[in-house]
Amino acid sequence: MMRHPFVLFALGTFAVFLLLHLAGGRQYxxxxxxxxxxxxxxxxxxxxxxxxxxxxxxxAPVLLLAGLLDGALARASRARP
Incomplete structure (x- = not known):
């Protein structure tokens, strides 16, 4: 599970949108x-x-991609001897 702040913020942003959508905000x-x-x-x-x-x-998509790329690069740099 990625716990990068960008990934968490992107997921939180999407969750807020989903809650507002389910609450019927689209009609307003x-x-x-x-x-x-x-x-x-x-x-x-x-x-x-x-x-x-x-x-x-x-x-959210930009933050998600940035967080995933940063996490992958950090993981790759730790794997190097």
Missing amino acids: VGVLSGTVVGGAGGAGLGLLYALAWFGAVLA
């Missing part, structure tokens, strides 16, 4: 176009969902 993303459904709570949930989506789609 209309706040980005100016259509607020559900009042202030819906607007907040929609904004959080959009930020989590960007994090899961843009940041």
